[in-house]
Amino acid sequence: MARRDVLSIALAGTVLIGAGSLPGTAHAQTSASSQAGALTHEDMLAARQRAEAIVAQMEPQEKTHLTWGVMPLPIRPNSPPPPEGAIPAAGFVPGIARLGIPNLTETDGPAGISYVQGLRGDFATAMPSGIALGASFDRDLAYEQGRTIGQEARAKGFNVLLAGGANLARDPRNGRTFEYIAEDPLLTGQVIGANIAGVQSNHIVSTIKHFALNGQETGRRFVDVKISDKAARESDLLAFQIGIEIGQPGSVMCAYNKVNTERGCASEYLLNKVLKTDWNYQGWVMSDWGAVPGLYAAWNGLDQQSGAGLDPDVFFDDTLLNAAKADPARMDRLDDMNARVLTGLAATGVLDHPVKPGGAIDWKAHADVALRSAQAGIVLLKNADDILPLASDAKSILVVGGNADFGVLSGGGSSQVHGEGGPAFMRPLMNSGAFASMTTEQYQRGAPLEAIRKRKPGAVVRYRPGRYASDAAALAAQMDMVIVFANQWMAEGIDVSDLGLPEGQDAMIAAIAKANPRTVVVLQTGGAVNMPWLDDVAAVIEAWYPGQEGDEAIAGALFGEFNPSGRLPITFPRTTAQLPREDVPGMIEFDPIAFGSTVDPSLKLETDYNIEGAEIGYRWNAKEGHKALFPFGYGLSYTTFRSGDLKTDGTSASFAVTNTGARAGRTLGQVYLVSRDGKPRQRLVGFERVTLRPGETKRVQVSFDPRLLAEWNGAGWTIPAGTYGFALGENAEDLGATVTVRLKARSWKD
Template sequence: MLSRLLACTAITLTFSTPAWAEARDADAVDLAAARERAETTVKAMKQDEKTVITHGIMPLPGAGKAVEIPEDAIIGAGYIHGVPRLGIPALRETDASLGVSWVTGARKDYSTALPSAVGQASTWNDALIEQGGAMIGAEARAKGFNVLLAGGANLARDPRNGRTFEYFSEDPLLTGELAGSAIRGVQSNHIISTIKHFALNGQETGRKFVDVQITPAAAHESDLLAFQIGIEKGQPGSVMCAYNRVMGEQACNSDWLLNDVLKGEWDYPGFVMSDWGAVPSIDAAMNGLDQQSGEQVDPDVFFADKLAAKAKSDPAWAKRLDDMNARILTAIYATGLDKHPAEPGGKIDWDAHAAVTEEVARQGIVLLKNEGILPLAKTAKSIAVIGGYADGGVLSGAGSSQVMGEGGPAARLPVAGSGIWAGFISESYHRSSPMKAMQAIVPEASIKYRQGQYLTDAAELAARSEVAIVFATQWMTEGLDVPDLSLPRGQDALIAAVAAANPNTIVVLETGGPVKMPWLDKVKGVVEAWYPGTRGGEAIASVLFGDANPSGHLPLTFPADESQLPRQRIDGTDWVEPDFGGNPKDGKDDLPANFNIEGSDVGYRWFARTGKKPLFPFGYGLSYTSFAHGTPTLSSMTASVAVTNTGKRQGADVVQLYLVDRAGKAERRLVGYGRVDLAPGASQTVSMKIDPRLLADWKDGKWTIPAGTYTFAAASDAESLGKTVSVKMKARSWKD
């Protein structure tokens, strides 16, 4: 049946209007009508108006060359002048992947912080992530912003990447679906969301000159597929191109990425904005870039007078300039920016937004180990809480995505340097104390804290407590990669010392990604809480004491050590000085990064290919109850798996479906997933529609499915495969 379906189904994907948008404002999201209206507006533009919306500044004092900040600009990432004569609004932009960015407190306001993107992805809950996006969009709108630089869709190829916490996962399906969901939520507020950083943005070391080497086939089957799925589902008004080079060209100057793939193969109708400081020359316009962002941090302002002069003297440039304007206007009209203007001073329902982020944090917490110690008994008399500033707050990732709540950080540690960019990479903690949240749940218990800088002191407190909980942190930031996967500041030794003093030791990890665990067999419980956001302390406490049943599943493979990774280190770490700009310390600018080592076999696919045993596999997560999966069935490109709660507590499970054999060759590809919440003894069938691209190879500009028998397995993670089903398929190829 599956082969017959592929033979008769129209595979070509179209840029269709999402149902959520139709329900809210049908006339504002008709893309054909938006493009037609955009072209009419372009025809009405005067020549000097045609470069108004093609470039803009970063309205942040001290950021690059001095610029005049307009009165209607809001301190943040970007500002693009409007054209009032034609009703074109100014674009006011903010970083926003995890919430409305704090910009080191320069606006004197605050926002609600979602958990890190990898923490969000651990929920495997598309609908919840869409709610999170809607929450961010609502706060941005209330502050007067109408463009959010959200939607991180790069695959986590190397867990040492400093922006691992900003990206969803190592898998194209999971990443694309969740990124698309977040974008849908953002744009439900009549504001534009980007999807970023296009594409193959895999490290922060030398980020502005690292040159990714990868075949078009491997790129299409991995990172590009994640973006494609995210664009199809989320319909973002803009794509933000990346800092890195791809096969020799800057991503923001890549004719192949922007013209051939994005606008050609995928027929993307929106506009491409640059990352800040990522435009090498005016030629980027002809290579697909539509808007120069944060122009004062580029070598020059290319998309103003210089672009106008080109258009005046050359019909090809004039046509391209009209297209640039039409694309930006299409995004404005499709999302309804002009009809629903965002103005500062809007109301924000802080309590409702806190509830959303707390639920995301709870569902994203992953229980990695439990030797009968969790959930903690509420009759506990004495608990030692050690490390991680757990008496004051929870860790946040740093860089442009940094969000802070009312009152600013509970603790803020300078990292290096001075000036505006140093503030972007400070180590900061949200004001949500896990210790205080625990005290609220068990007010009769004696809960004492030690910072953990002295092992003997921490061990002594642990020895005279019933339970010891070590909060361990791994700080990550944009602009810097981590050198290895160990816990910094001697925390591995701290955990070992506490575990030696108290056999009832639990470790709560607040990390940006995977870490090594040399102490794993010495502790009874391990909880991965990621960077859990504004209400992270409350979420952690609810899981520890069983008020919430852990249901998170890893969106990243946890390697046993760095030797299991495709590259033994981040490229260029021997001669690149880490800094926020990603510049070389000795003037070199040739830094190839060979992604062809793993190709499209990213993360768990690499482990399946090499046969290496990870510390914890992709998709892994424990619960306080248990689940059983039935045999999967296939019908009309839809797989169904029955899930039963076989335990004694209500809980949520994430059933995963993997392609495990394709035409006689072992494979490991996630092709579907579904989250279901069940009472004890209850069952429910989870349906998953299979995208045929996940079964295919990219060859000669087409997707190709080889003939043969295809075997699929229901699973609880990428290694724990359950019952299987096989189907014969005919050879098939098609273009997007």
């Protein structure tokens, strides 16, 4: 089927699902390479015709083969044996051999093929977390990472990857922040769309998830999110919309939470109105595991009940068929459910290119992608007196904390991936519940301590675990330099209650910095953290959860083997008082909800997103006048850059970037809408990574997605007539001179 360059699609912000481009808008320019392309909406429409022809051949009983699946894992005592053809993994849906429909073999992602406690006896390439990918601001890399993971999925016999995390980081304490991309809809949509396209280039399906407004983990099965249609369309839904336009995922996974009293997987508003009607999405909606409240979810837009054994009952089997037999309209709906699954399978190539376990994997090439991804996501936050790269004359180095003698930290839950040999180290959080083994703090193999020692063979490199601050500080005073590894572990199902580093790490860093001001802090976090010791340390590197090559990436950054270029995809607030909600709703009242828990309808929990509406992260700070600890888009380099000469007509912009330092490096051009008719209104409207030699200047051009200038009017988008101000930004708070443009009013529908 026809394909087109994924990066052209990613930057063509005006491509609308089911509609043409908005007249008068230009595509952005990019230096990205032309790799294999993404599916188009036209491909999906053509696949729908083929799908309907297959449905017409189905016997009535076959019409519930594709509408529900199981989780073929021994997660509970006396779990039934997995069905024939299933692979130990997240999900399995039986196919229909006589019609050429294969079994659907589903694995968790999105940072690699989920380890599932080693039950398959295999391993996979462990990529950096989603937020690290977001910090790269790199669409090319997102595509390549997705393509690599998709290759491994296919080689292992999987044809559906549960990837594509597109929820916005409304609150940095969300336990799944590490899986998602950013707080910004443009960055999230473009990066995740390219990533999905890369996965699907292997003729397998990628999902996009968790649709939608899935912003917290503690109480996720109970929370009722309150938000207006306008605010949702201009924030979280826009991120999904852009991601779907670019990647055309075969499936959308709905969420556990409620939205305005409707459960995400039974939401008439989200599934039927927004996704299928307004956006004309052609693929299928699968549930999250254990998120289906009843048969009525099928009438409200859900096409497939996933992991049905985790729900109160199997609703989409004979119960669904009998309801359809009794009502022609519901039989039409059942046919549509099947056609949507088959559309996703046909469009992505699953029907024509069956997967088979045992395919060859180029582990070395995939490790290289993991390394480059980890390097691109590292953010240099502080570098006083250019202490980094590490001085060649440092004769003694103390490494402290973070289990840096074992490996690098990874996020917990269904997305856990491990390379050969499994985890280097595990620490349990709890010892009860069916999923206790998944709720463990785990480390990838590859110890940063050894990577540092390898680079300083003639130096004394000592290690302290950091259990006692006094011990570490006493030794720190005797050393030339100190590198402290500080960890914030996050996991699916559990939010963090505050932004402090747990287990006394802040006090430890403060004591060490007092003893030795030449202290460098390496953060391995799932999101933002406070830094009460920031003024007292010499340098800070944010490494996130860097994946299996994290040890080499971190050491390479410390020793200057590459020039850090990552930028923050989320705001680091000074305190939780700067957030729209100072406390996580339900954190005190609700115990962490284990995977697969049945929803108790008597439990009530609400989170009001109307407080901030569409003004998330840096937008909220701009509205409220807050100054972040580190703003969105922030990141330093081992060289310096200058940007200027912004020119714009309100649909695109160009500007010049110069490397004013003595070392080659890569920077990020950022263009923001900053005002309308003189009133503050901040939006990232364009971005591009630029690589420059010392003294080199390049002119960069980006196009604007017009929806970022517009407002949702209830039926479509409107750009009000007025004067719009734009500015170049080193980050969301360090902005250049404003350039104004007078725009005429325009309105259009999705």
